Structure formats: structure tokens, C-alpha cells
Amino acid sequence: MFDARLFRESAESVTAQLEHQLADASIRGLELIDPDILDRAARGLMTPERDRIAAFDEKRLAAIVDLYVRTGIQVHSPGYLGRQFSGVVPLAGIVDFVGSVVNQPSSFYEAGQLPNVAERIMAEELNRFIGWEPESFAMVTTSGGSLANLTALLAARNKRFPDYWSQGGGALAGRSRPAIAVGADVHYSVSRAAGVMGIGDEQLVRLPLDREQRICLDRARGALEDAERRGLEVFCLVASAGTTSVGAFDPIDGLADLAREKGLWLHVDGAHGASLLVSDELRGKLAGIAKADSLTWDAHKMMFVPAPCTLLFYRDRRDAPGAFRQQASYVFDDKPDAYTALDSGDKNFECTKRPMIMPLWALWSIHGRALFAEKIEYLCRLTADIHTILLDEPDFEPLHRPEANILCFRHLPAGLAESDVHRLQLDIRNRLKRQGNFFISKVDIDGVAALRVVLMNHRITTEHFRMLLGEIRRAGYDLRHRANGRETGSDSE
């Protein structure tokens, strides 16, 4: 099992399978399989040997990899327009492979020296687009945007309520009801964080949105003051850049002024949209970011590296250790020195943390910033173009002007009753998913379903989008005019 030559032979076989996958430019979304059927196929690939170590079987490995690749969402195909995870730059996958073999956790410098140094370098590179003082900001990597949001909110909570960590939320009772202000369309990880942290998700103050689904600056102050009157002590305001459902960018600059005036920590959830900072064209979407206190940035979304690779930035590095207060002799050294100064274990939730920065740093080192900027700019331009296409189609309605690479729309064929709009969108989405050519997603907007595309793949063109519209029309027609038209969204076909 540990033979180096066998390792190379197996890796080369698997690489050839992946090459074949990457070379396939056909339009395909997802081959949706009934779980029980897939279950039987998977069990059929398992050695029956129970008592001895079964010998390596290259055919078994090839079959496992084939099933794995074939049944996944085809993120490198132009048929994939569905979600925020990316068709990674293949080179990033190769660098991640090194990490999978040499297995160096990166919460401590001595355990992963280069990943820790690479984190420092990438922090500096990316902060040039944020604009904080190079000497006084901080960045830690962590396992996903949800964990980054939780970490930032903990830092904010512990700063405002210094005894919360040791004494818990009960100790505040009678003195304060801590609360967090969010946009009404904030990602579920933020409301989840309120539940996790002991704040209570009922203590979320939901700020009203404008027509573009951004926090409405004019009404935010009133909502905050109303919360105060209800006895809530808002300590943190979370802005999104952009939102998950439609990719809306909250007005950071104005919100930062409001937050400063009210003494609130401003956290920006830029899981999806922070990557726009690396583009000279698009950076303006996050205007005011230098006034925020913290920023979540998922590189596994629009920086096109394997998940997870989340970067959590703090304007003031002294805030970073505030999220967690802890001592553990076997990991945290008493006195920082040149080596332990780079440790992040006191600033990130994980003890064992994947060296997730490496694929990002390697791409950045080899191809430079322009790789990211150009791809992001293409995807955002493409989304603007398909918005224009939709405006010209009488049976389609875009639901917003796209700010980035997310667009929601509905198919509204002539004669469709208002009451059938919701169901038709869901049925179309499910039918497309099962047909397997295009993979798109759905979202509820004001309680009514909509179709949603997220353009993460630069191989997609407007022509592919026109093909998608054709498929949606056919699906809509079939669903309304043929027998068995109604999709259940769940039956296997």
C-alpha cells in the first residue's frame, strides 16, 4: 500500500481518467441517479474480503474513479450553470493533490511551514485590493464561509461583551439582549451563527432591502433604532457582497458610516463577491470595504480553487485572537517566537486545518492576478449579456439587473396563470436536472420560485445560454400541454 512506484502508476492512471474528463467539452449538467441504484453500484465495487488485506486492484480503482467522476456535477462543462462552486483551475487541483499526500496541517508553523508563509504572502497580496494598513491587518484561513462568518461574529461578540466567553450568555440577562443586524436576504450561515453562539436567531434584526435586494441605507438607521427601542443591543452589522440568491452587493460605504456612528462591528460576508476586488473594473462593487472590521472571502468560489479555501480578514489584527480564548499546552506555546508568531491555531476554529492556501498561492505565483481578474470579468460581462438577452424575450422575465455573475429569472409563457408561476419554475428546474444537459438552480424570491444561473465557467457563451432558454421553453411546453406534465421533483423517471 505504501509502495512508491505503485503510487505513481495509480496516480498516472487516475490522471488519465481526469484528463479525459477535462477534455470532454460536451454540454452536460448532471446524470441524476436514484440513490438506491447508485448504492448498489457502489457496493458492487467493494472488496468482499473481510479478514485479510485485499490486494490492490487497479480495475477496482478505475471503476471507483469512473463512477465518482461520472456521477458528479460536470463543473467543467458549459452545461453547468447551477451553483457557486467552480470548475477549478486544474493546476489548483494538482497542488491540492500534493497537500493530500504530504498531509501538513497548517494551524501551526512547524507543521506546515510553507502554507503558513504562503498565507502571509497571500494576505498581503489581497490586502492591496482591500486597502488596510499592511502592518496592522490580519488574515486567517478557515474551512468554509460559514465558519468564517461564525468566527468573525464571535470576535465581535467577545469584543463587545468581554465576559461572554467565560460566563456565557446567561450572565448578561437583565443587562443586555445582544443582537445582530443583517440584510433580510443574508446567507443562512449568519442566522445559523446566531443560533450557535447563544445569541438566538430571534435576535436578528433584519434590515429592509431595496428593489435590487440590497440593504436599503435610508431605512437601515430606523430599523436599528427601532431594535434599540425594543431593548436589543445590536453589536454587529453584517453586509453581504453579494447575496447568495441574486448576487446583490449591500452599500458597504454607507453602512460602514452608520456602523461607526452606532459603534457596531461591520462584518462583510464576501464569500461570493469579495473576489471582485482583484478586478480593476469590478472593485467598485465593494466600495468602502476598507472601513469594514472583517471580511469573509471564499477563494473556492470565484478564485477557482478546490473547496474549502476561505480567507477571513480583520482590519485590526488585535481582534483576530478575540474569537477564541483558550490555552492548550501541547499546541499553543507560552511565548511567541519567530516560528510560533505565524501559528493560527489561536485564531481559527480548527485544530487540524488543511493547508488550503497552497492551491491559491500556487496559481497566483504561476499565473498572476490577471488569471483571476480576467476570468471574473468575463463571467460578469457574460451575465450582463444574458440579462440583455432575457429582456428581449417576451416569455422570460429577469428579476434583477445582475451585479456579478448570478442572475435569477422566470419563464412566463403566454397564458400562464399567476397561481401557476411558482410550480412551473420548480417543475422546469427538476425536469432540466433530470434531462441532464443543463444544471441550474432555483431560489425563492418573495415567496415565488425562480430559476437561477451562476456563471462560474468561462467556457460558457451566450450561445449556450440561448440553448438553455430553448430547453426551458420545451420543458415548459411539455409540462403544460402533455400528459404527466406535472413533475413531482422527486420521482425517478
Place this chain on the structure above:
Amino acid sequence: MFDARLFRESAESVTAQLEHQLADASIRGLELIDPDILDRAARGLMTPERDRIAAFDEKRLAAIVDLYVRTGIQVHSPGYLGRQFSGVVPLAGIVDFVGSVVNQPSSFYEAGQLPNVAERIMAEELNRFIGWEPESFAMVTTSGGSLANLTALLAARNKRFPDYWSQGGGALAGRSRPAIAVGADVHYSVSRAAGVMGIGDEQLVRLPLDREQRICLDRARGALEDAERRGLEVFCLVASAGTTSVGAFDPIDGLADLAREKGLWLHVDGAHGASLLVSDELRGKLAGIAKADSLTWDAHKMMFVPAPCTLLFYRDRRDAPGAFRQQASYVFDDKPDAYTALDSGDKNFECTKRPMIMPLWALWSIHGRALFAEKIEYLCRLTADIHTILLDEPDFEPLHRPEANILCFRHLPAGLAESDVHRLQLDIRNRLKRQGNFFISKVDIDGVAALRVVLMNHRITTEHFRMLLGEIRRAGYDLRHRANGRETGSDSE
């Protein structure tokens, strides 16, 4: 950047570098480098191109990978005896590579079909050694043992205090002071979880340990009742299997009876030791596990797969969604169907989650259970053997009888003053780390430093351990008898 053939060529070059690394059987621990020197080396590998996409440069990639591999802890060398992360089975790294390229998050069935099915299969396979009802237990994967412990504690908290999620900890004030009982040597992630969750880390009830560093069953009841008298409402008891510092296994069977009697949720942190369940020889260390409510199991430790791969088991599947209560239309379907029934997004913290089960399932499928059982048994036997060796050495003192593959000991050369014991162990550890032949760790036991080995690599033999003892003796001699003897633990040499 997306050329399939270039991908294959690059992957093959990197594979050859990794083959060379795996084939190197020399004894080496870590080449510790001053961060500023490494920083300069890393920056030297970055393209100076700022405005255009720099062309692929295979030499740059090779140099990055070389630096990455060379500066890591050498987990596949017999010189690595330091920590709980493993020299992975290389095949597991190859399967992880597939995941890095096809990039299928696994919180939702449709996004990662095979990973979700593989989770169900591995849950069933491993539960045969836990012994819960096949129809009614549950398992979710999550990003590390710390997150699994937090998740289980949230499920326990929300079950006892149903309004905690929505109303927060403040609403309980005056009625209850929630508390968590732990062994005095519990992993820092558990006390950290108490701080995160709003329980407050002062509301940890630390149960006294016996001489073997296990929770002392005879004194646990008294400690719990004492906590009740102090007005605490203990809702959860956390047992370790085994502890991080010495690998001690708390008496689960007796603690489960006590927990049941007192109405407490019993969570077992088996991040390190749960893997012993797959061995017929060693399973008894976790006797009583079927009476626990939840179990954390890090496959990236003693199942030898890349980090993170953590499995969180619940005896009662109905408890699993209780950790998080949430709605999000774009991910959680209203009505479960055959597909969405496998979704884990409502049961794990992450939204985007790596398909971490795949390397484990692939190893299990290709080589079977015996691969894991035999390697674990070898490592535990080896640890018993080195304990015996230490007992015969007058200038070494083992601090406990090893229960698994962790052993702590001190070097006590003749004439060493009691007051110098602590410093000498730290200095020896730092000197060894810098010499680079062996990588070991340190731990404080009763306030005094000790040396610690964790045997994760089956290539290690008792001969290697004797060499390590020789190196420790020489380091100790030098430190005591030569000029510049005192190590600072931080200066570069």
C-alpha cells in the same frame, strides 16, 4: 490553463516528485526554517507579471512543489513520531486528488451523488463496530474533530433547552445555568465549544482523573452532584477516547450508566481513538460505546486519510438535525424525496463541504477493514514495546502505561535537579526539532513538560525508537555540559 493535456503532463511531473518523496526511507523529521528566509524563497518563486496572465512555467511549478514537500513534516519517514496526523495511505491521496479536480461539495445529494452514498455505506460499515440499531442511528461528515464536537454539543444543548436556538442563552437566566461535564484533560476544542456556544467556559465541570489520566468513575458522581449544588444544570458529559496528551480512554461504560441515571447526553470524543473500534483486539478500549449518544471519529488520524475527514455519529438519528435549525430555500427542499433524503446540509455546519468520505471509502473498498485494523494493531503494540524499553532505561521515565499509540516520558539523567526537569524536556524537544532527524512533540503533565511520541507510521520500529533515545541523551548531555547549552526554543541556530 484549462488544457487537458497540459493538466496530465503537469500532474505526471508532480506525481514523480511525490514518488521520490514516498520512496525516501531516510530518517528525517523536519527541516525547520526561519520564516523570513522561507518567505524570501517563496516570493522568489512568484511571477513578477502584474498585468497579463503569465504563461505556465513548469519549472516554477516544480520548484513550488519541491519547496512544499521539503519543508513539511516528513510524515512518511520513520523520523516522524510527533503528532496525530498521519502519513496517509498514498492511494487515499490519489482519490482525494479526484475530489480536488471534479470539486463536488457533498452537503447535498445532487451536488455529490457518490460521496453521499459512500457516506451512507461507511456509516453502516463502521456502525457494525459501534453496535447501534442500523435503522435508527445517523452519521454526518464534517471538517474536523473540533467542529464535530461543537455540533454534538449543540445537538445536546438544543435538546435539553429547546428555546436556546431561537431565544439565546439570556432567556434561561434565573431558571438555569447550563453546564457541560468533561474530564480534566479534555481536548481544548470542547472547552472552546463552551465559549463559542454561549455556555461559557467557566461552566465546564471538570471531573477528576485517576492515575492513568482517565475520568475517575468513583469521583465523577460526587463532582456532578457538587455542580448541581452550585446551581449548575449539567446537560452533557463528554468522555475522551483517548485523550490528546496521553491517549487515555475514559471508562465509557460506567460513564454511560451515570449519564443515563442523571439524564445527561453522553458525547464521546473519539477523534483519536475511535478507530480502535475496527480492531477485534483493541475494540474493548471503547467498551460501552453503544450506550453513548454521539461519537466524534477522525478518520484523518488513525484511518490514515488526508485531513479533514471527521465522522460524527448519533445513536438516535432524530437528534442529528437538532444541532441546527434553519431554513434556506435555495438549498433545503421543503419536502424530502428519495434524493434530498440523503442531504446533510441541515445536519452539518458547512454549506460547501468537501467530499471527504471518498478517500476513506475507496481505501475500505479496495483493501478492506484489515488494512486499518492491522496498521492500528501494529502501532499500539509498538507503543507497548517502547514503553517496556523505557522501563529498562534508568535515565528515562514513562509517565503512563500506553493505552493506544501515544506515550509520554521524561529524560531524567543522573544528577538532574528537580527544578530543571521542565526546562530540560523543552530544550531537548526544541533541539531535536532543529536537528531535523526526529520530530516529536511535548506536553505539560501536572505542570511539568514531558516528551511525547505519537506513533502513526508503521515503518517505525523499536530500533528507530532506540536511536531517538540516543539522540535525546546526546542532546541532554550537550545542553547540560556544553557552552550555549540552554535552548531558547526560538533562536535560529
